[in-house]
Amino acid sequence: MNNGQNDKNERIEQGVNGDSNVNNIETGAQDGRQIDYEKNIIVCENLVKIYKTKETEVVALQGLDLVIERGELMAIIGNSGSGKSTLLNMIGGLDRPSAGKLIVDGQDLLKFNDRQLIKYRKETVGFVWQNNARNLIPYLTAKENVELPLIISNKKKKAAKAMELLEMVGLSHRAKSKLSQLSGGEQQRVAIAIALANNPKILLADEPTGSVDTKTADQILDVFRMMNEKLGVTIIIVTHDRRIAKKVNRVVAIRDGRTSSEMIRKRSYAEELKDIKIGMESLEDETHQEYVVLDRVGRLQIPSEYIEALGLKGKNKVKMFMENGKIILEPPEKQEDKEKEKVAGT
Ligand SMILES: Nc1ncnc2c1ncn2[C@@H]1O[C@H](COP(=O)(O)OP(=O)(O)OP(=O)(O)O)[C@@H](O)[C@H]1O
Ligand SMILES: [Mg+2]
Numbered sequence: 001m002n003n004g005q006n007d008k009n010e011r012i013e014q015g016v017n018g019d020s021n022v023n024n025i026e027t028g029a030q031d032g033r034q035i036d037y038e039k040n041i042i043v044c045e046n047l048v049k050i051y052k053t054k055e056t057e058v059v060a061l062q063g064l065d066l067v068i069e070r071g072e073l074m075a076i077i078g079n080s081g082s083g084k085s086t087l088l089n090m091i092g093g094l095d096r097p098s099a100g101k102l103i104v105d106g107q108d109l110l111k112f113n114d115r116q117l118i119k120y121r122k123e124t125v126g127f128v129w130q131n132n133a134r135n136l137i138p139y140l141t142a143k144e145n146v147e148l149p150l151i152i153s154n155k156k157k158k159a160a161k162a163m164e165l166l167e168m169v170g171l172s173h174r175a176k177s178k179l180s181q182l183s184g185g186e187q188q189r190v191a192i193a194i195a196l197a198n199n200p201k202i203l204l205a206d207e208p209t210g211s212v213d214t215k216t217a218d219q220i221l222d223v224f225r226m227m228n229e230k231l232g233v234t235i236i237i238v239t240h241d242r243r244i245a246k247k248v249n250r251v252v253a254i255r256d257g258r259t260s261s262e263m264i265r266k267r268s269y270a271e272e273l274k275d276i277k278i279g280m281e282s283l284e285d286e287t288h289q290e291y292v293v294l295d296r297v298g299r300l301q302i303p304s305e306y307i308e309a310l311g312l313k314g315k316n317k318v319k320m321f322m323e324n325g326k327i328i329l330e331p332p333e334k335q336e337d338k339e340k341e342k343v344a345g346t
Contacts, residue, residue, distance in 0.1 A: 020111040022103055037106045041202065041234050042068040042091060045296070047100035049086050060086040062257040063100065065295050068236065073228040075237045075244040078254035084238045085206055087254065091236070092204050093121045105201055122153065126195030128188070130207035135191035136179050142166060142190045143175040149197040165193035168230065169223050185216035192223055196233065203227070203235045210239070221247040245288055260301040263288040302329070
């Protein structure tokens with residue numbers, strides 16, 4: 001927590017608002033597991049978000065568990081409506097969770113008052129959206145756009161900082177171009193520079209490559225990776241695109257408002273680049289190990305393909321047993337069939 005630029009201010013703020021900060025290490029209430037809030041910048045536990053309208057109630061997050069380490073570069077994938085943007089909005093302090101636990105950078109977001117939430121949004125997180133209109137002001141130049149957040153937060157040496165960021169995203173030569181004169185991919189790179197202007201600890205990107213072609217998407221993802229390596233900023237990228245696995249170390253899949261599986265890179269990206277120079281298309285399966293997420297009370301989600309294949313759709317029970325150190329699931333019919341056989345045999 002003490003490696004940010006606003007160290008001093010942060011400590012003063014912590015003193016004033018001590019009640020919304022948690023101890024560095026806390027013991028989980030349900031299973032006694034130790035949670036290290038220094039190592040883990042984001043901890044979601046049993047996170048629930050319910051959107052209520054006059055007629056309906058939508059449970060967008062249904063008890064989601066997720067831990068993200070400081071300095072991670074990771075992606076969240078999932079079908080439309082699975083709760084990806086909802087989760088990002090919670091982590092970004094744009095909306096409040098309905099229940100559960102959400103600790104970001106040692107701060108308990110459920111305990112924040114409005115003033116604390118605004119301060120958190122300004123200082124701790126940066127956003128990149130799919131829609132450029134949300135990121136950028138079209139009639140200003142690239143440099144002016146990057147300077148804007150620095151002006152708002154009253155930072156010194158705005159011009160130099162803006163140029164440094166544009167240099168990092170590979171656009172210093174277009175600093176004086178109006179946004180309307182830049183391509184979609186270039187505009188997204190300016191958006192990344194803007195999001196990083198106030199040195200956030202976390203960068204949240206919701207479908208940042210949703211409106212560009214594959215080649216441009218790869219370039220944008222390379223910029224994210226470079227920023228992660230150079231600045232140590234924690235980056236979360238939300239996407240529909242499963243190809244993202246090739247560009248990040250961990251991919252978490254969300255299904256129906258819960259984390260359902262994780263793909264973790266077997267070797268670090270740097271290691272991989274050293275000795276592999278093969279086409280990106282063939283990388284995915286060889287480089288990642290896929291896991292099903294086990295929550296803290298032992299529940300797991302059976303992948304939908306398995307449910308289909310076993311004919312478990314619409315059933316609410318399975319038979320589970322252990323054999324040779326492995327857990328085996330069987331459709332309930334099999335058991336019923338056995339019983340029928342037994343009855344027939346007697
Ligand atoms: N403001 C809101 N009011 C009511 N329901 C909402 C609201 N925002 C999201 N929802 C609902 O919550 C669920 C999760 O939505 P969310 O936007 O998080 O999905 P998503 O995974 O980001 O989908 P997409 O890939 O299409 O962007 C959906 O059923 C959606 O209709
Ligand atoms: Mg979304």
